[in-house]
Amino acid sequence: MTFQRIDRKIVTGPTVLLALLMLVGLGAVVMRMMNGLGATTNMSDVWPWGLWKSFNVMTLIALGAGGFSSAALIYIFGGEKYHGFARSAVLWGLMAYAFAGGSLMVDIGIPWRIVNPIWMWPEHSLLFEVAWCVMFYLTVLALELAPALFERFNLKGLESAWKALVPIYCIIGLSFFAYIMTHSLIWAVVILAFYGIVAAVLSRAGRKQSTPILLVMFGIVLSSLHQSTLGSLFLLVPDKLSHFWWSPRLPFNFLMSAVIIGLSVIVLERTIAPKVFGVPRQDELLAKLSRFIGSFLWLYLIFRILDVVVEGFSLAGTGHLTVAFGGPEKATMFVSEMFLGIAVPAVLLSIRACRNHVGARTFAVMLVIAGGIFNRLAVCFIGMNLPGEYVPSMIEILVTVGTVATMLLLFTLGAKLLPIYESRRDV
Amino acid sequence: MSRGVLVDTTLCTGCRGCQVACKQQNKLPPEETTFFAKAGGYQNPADLSARTYSLVTFNEVENKNGHFDWVFARRQCMHCEEPSCVSACLVGALSKTESGAVVYDETKCIGCRYCLLSCPFGVPSFEWEKTVPFVRKCTFCFTRQAGGDAPATVNGKALDSEQRARHKETQTKPACTKACHTGALMFGEREELLVEARNRIRKNPKRYVNHIYGEKEAGGTSWLYLAGVSFKKLGFPMHLGERSFPSYAKAAKDGVPHVMLGVGAMLGGFYWYNQRCAEVAKKGE
The missing domain is CATH 1.20.5 (Single alpha-helices involved in coiled-coils or other helix-helix interfaces)
Structure with missing residues (x-):
C-alpha cells in the first residue's frame, strides 16, 4: 500500500470559509479569556458542564474513535483490505484529540494549569485516568502518523530509529501508566513483564508490519480505557442523570458507541473525500465496513434496551423510579435516540441494497453520528434531572463552530501536505 | 475520630447568627439580594454561592391545623464520609481529612468543575464572575479545628487548666456552631452525635420524625440532621440511596x-x- 498527498491548491473557496469561521471562533475564545466564564457562558453552579465539555471534549473524542477502531480492524483482526483508511483515520483522530484538549483549556477556569495532572497523581480519580490516557494517546496518534512525515521528507534514518524505539516506548509507557493509575509497583512490573513477553512472542510470529504492532496495541488499550471512562465519569451522578442513560454499565455503552461512531465517521469521510479531494471511490469496501457497523448497531441496541430494563427492575422496589428516570420528555428523547440513532441505521445497514446504495448508506451513518452526538450531549447535560435549564450561549456556540472549522481546515491541509490517502494505482 | 455537627432543626429559630458568623470567619464579601426573588420568601440569599458557604433555609410547612409553620434548616457542605468531589478531582485539590472536614486546596485546582457536577447536595460553587476563578465551599472551619491552644497568659495573668480547656473548646469549634445560641448546632464526634440523635428521637418520638438525615445518605455525611417533619419538605434530596457514589467510580477505576x-x-x-x-x-x- 502506498499513499500520496492530494496535489491540489491549498487556498480554495471552502478553506477560506473554514479559516473565517476559525477566526470567529478565536474571537469568541478571546472574549471568554478577557471576561471570564460567567459573563460569556450560560453555565452555572447547577449546570457546571455545558456545550464545551459535552461536544468539544466528549463528542470529539467519540468522533475520533475511528483511529483506534480502524487500527484494530486492520492490524489485529485481519482487515488488511482497509489498510488504505488507516492514515486518514489517524489524522482525523489526531485533530479530534488535539482539539478536545485545546477546548478543555478554554473550558477550565485556569487554562495554564491544564498541565497539573502531569505531576499531581490522585490515583482514585476517573478524570485523572482520562487526562493521562488522552495525553498518551496523542503521542500514539502522532507516532502512528510519523511514517507519512518520513515518506514526505525522505527521512530514512529517523524511520529506522522510530521502528526500533517505538516498541520500547510502548512497553515503558504502559508500565508507567499502570503505575500512576494504581500507585502499585507490583502492577507496574506485571504490566512491564506482560507486554515484554507479548512483544517477544509477536515479533517472532509477525510478518513485516508497516506500523509496530505494539504501538497499535498501546493505542487500543488506551482507547478502550478512556472511551469507556468518559462514560464512567458520570457514574458519580446517579442522582442527577436520568436512568435512561445512567447505569453501572455506562462505560460499556460508551465504548461500544465510540467504536460505532468512529467507524461511521470513516465511512462518511470516505464518501466525501472523493468529491472534495478526488481520491478514488471505495464503494465496495465502504459497503463491507457498513455491514460491520450494522451488526455492531444491533448489539448496541440490544445492550442499551436491556440496560434500561435492568435499571428499571433494580429501581422498582425503591419508590424512586420516576425521580430516577425523569419526566416524559426524557422518555421521548431516549426512544428517539434508540429509534433514529440506532434502530433505523441498523436496519438500513443490514439490507444489502441499502448498504450498496451511496445515498442510503451515507444517510444511515449520518443518523448514527447524529445519534452519537446526541448521546454524549444527553449524558452531559440534556439528560440531567436538574432544576432550570441550560442552553449554550452564543459565545459557547461560536467557540464550538470555530473548533470544528479549524479541525476540518487542518485536516484538509494535512491531506494536501502529507501522503494520507492511498494512491490511485493501488485501488 | 471523625467529627461532625448535629443540626436539630426543631431548635432552630432562624436567627441566621450561624450564617453571619460563617461570613465573618471566611471574610466573605456581601451579596446583593432581594426578598422573594426566588421561591423561598424570606430565605436570604436564595442559594449557596461562592460568597455564601452556609445558608439557613426557610421552609413553609403545613401543620396539623391546616396552617403554615416556618421550619428552618441549614445548608452547607455535608462533609460526606466518602465524598464524590474528592473521588472526582483529577489533581487531588479536594481531600477528606481525618477530622472529617472535606478541604479544598486552591493551589492545585484547574477549575474543571467536576466537583460541582458530582456533589449530591449541590454544594461547591464556582467564582463564575472572575477571570481566574476558584471553587468555594464550607471548610468545616478546619483551620479553627486544628488550632485553638490557649496563650500562656492573658492580660499578664496565667490561665488555669479549666480556663485553657474552655478556651480550646470555643476556639476550635466551627464558627457557626460557636454562634448558635439555641443548641440547634452541636459539634462533636460523629459517633457520639449519632448516639445523641437517637436518644433525642427515643425520648421525644412525637417531636421528631424517625430519620437521622446524613446517617446513611449516599454513604453517610459528617453533618447530621434531626427534624420534626419529613426532610422532603425541607428540600433535602431524598433519592440518594445508601450506597456511596464513589464506590461506583472505584469499581471502574480498579x-x-x-x-x-x-x-x-x-x-x-x-x-x-x-x-x-x-x-x-x-x-x-
Whole structure:
C-alpha cells in the first residue's frame, strides 16, 4: 500500500470559509479569556458542564474513535483490505484529540494549569485516568502518523530509529501508566513483564508490519480505557442523570458507541473525500465496513434496551423510579435516540441494497453520528434531572463552530501536505 | 475520630447568627439580594454561592391545623464520609481529612468543575464572575479545628487548666456552631452525635420524625440532621440511596490494570492467530 498527498491548491473557496469561521471562533475564545466564564457562558453552579465539555471534549473524542477502531480492524483482526483508511483515520483522530484538549483549556477556569495532572497523581480519580490516557494517546496518534512525515521528507534514518524505539516506548509507557493509575509497583512490573513477553512472542510470529504492532496495541488499550471512562465519569451522578442513560454499565455503552461512531465517521469521510479531494471511490469496501457497523448497531441496541430494563427492575422496589428516570420528555428523547440513532441505521445497514446504495448508506451513518452526538450531549447535560435549564450561549456556540472549522481546515491541509490517502494505482 | 455537627432543626429559630458568623470567619464579601426573588420568601440569599458557604433555609410547612409553620434548616457542605468531589478531582485539590472536614486546596485546582457536577447536595460553587476563578465551599472551619491552644497568659495573668480547656473548646469549634445560641448546632464526634440523635428521637418520638438525615445518605455525611417533619419538605434530596457514589467510580477505576492485561491478551491472541493462519495458508499454496 502506498499513499500520496492530494496535489491540489491549498487556498480554495471552502478553506477560506473554514479559516473565517476559525477566526470567529478565536474571537469568541478571546472574549471568554478577557471576561471570564460567567459573563460569556450560560453555565452555572447547577449546570457546571455545558456545550464545551459535552461536544468539544466528549463528542470529539467519540468522533475520533475511528483511529483506534480502524487500527484494530486492520492490524489485529485481519482487515488488511482497509489498510488504505488507516492514515486518514489517524489524522482525523489526531485533530479530534488535539482539539478536545485545546477546548478543555478554554473550558477550565485556569487554562495554564491544564498541565497539573502531569505531576499531581490522585490515583482514585476517573478524570485523572482520562487526562493521562488522552495525553498518551496523542503521542500514539502522532507516532502512528510519523511514517507519512518520513515518506514526505525522505527521512530514512529517523524511520529506522522510530521502528526500533517505538516498541520500547510502548512497553515503558504502559508500565508507567499502570503505575500512576494504581500507585502499585507490583502492577507496574506485571504490566512491564506482560507486554515484554507479548512483544517477544509477536515479533517472532509477525510478518513485516508497516506500523509496530505494539504501538497499535498501546493505542487500543488506551482507547478502550478512556472511551469507556468518559462514560464512567458520570457514574458519580446517579442522582442527577436520568436512568435512561445512567447505569453501572455506562462505560460499556460508551465504548461500544465510540467504536460505532468512529467507524461511521470513516465511512462518511470516505464518501466525501472523493468529491472534495478526488481520491478514488471505495464503494465496495465502504459497503463491507457498513455491514460491520450494522451488526455492531444491533448489539448496541440490544445492550442499551436491556440496560434500561435492568435499571428499571433494580429501581422498582425503591419508590424512586420516576425521580430516577425523569419526566416524559426524557422518555421521548431516549426512544428517539434508540429509534433514529440506532434502530433505523441498523436496519438500513443490514439490507444489502441499502448498504450498496451511496445515498442510503451515507444517510444511515449520518443518523448514527447524529445519534452519537446526541448521546454524549444527553449524558452531559440534556439528560440531567436538574432544576432550570441550560442552553449554550452564543459565545459557547461560536467557540464550538470555530473548533470544528479549524479541525476540518487542518485536516484538509494535512491531506494536501502529507501522503494520507492511498494512491490511485493501488485501488 | 471523625467529627461532625448535629443540626436539630426543631431548635432552630432562624436567627441566621450561624450564617453571619460563617461570613465573618471566611471574610466573605456581601451579596446583593432581594426578598422573594426566588421561591423561598424570606430565605436570604436564595442559594449557596461562592460568597455564601452556609445558608439557613426557610421552609413553609403545613401543620396539623391546616396552617403554615416556618421550619428552618441549614445548608452547607455535608462533609460526606466518602465524598464524590474528592473521588472526582483529577489533581487531588479536594481531600477528606481525618477530622472529617472535606478541604479544598486552591493551589492545585484547574477549575474543571467536576466537583460541582458530582456533589449530591449541590454544594461547591464556582467564582463564575472572575477571570481566574476558584471553587468555594464550607471548610468545616478546619483551620479553627486544628488550632485553638490557649496563650500562656492573658492580660499578664496565667490561665488555669479549666480556663485553657474552655478556651480550646470555643476556639476550635466551627464558627457557626460557636454562634448558635439555641443548641440547634452541636459539634462533636460523629459517633457520639449519632448516639445523641437517637436518644433525642427515643425520648421525644412525637417531636421528631424517625430519620437521622446524613446517617446513611449516599454513604453517610459528617453533618447530621434531626427534624420534626419529613426532610422532603425541607428540600433535602431524598433519592440518594445508601450506597456511596464513589464506590461506583472505584469499581471502574480498579478495573484499569485488569483491562490493560485482558485487552492486551485478547489483541495479542487474535494477532498471533491471524498471523498463523496466514502462514499456514501460504504453506498450503
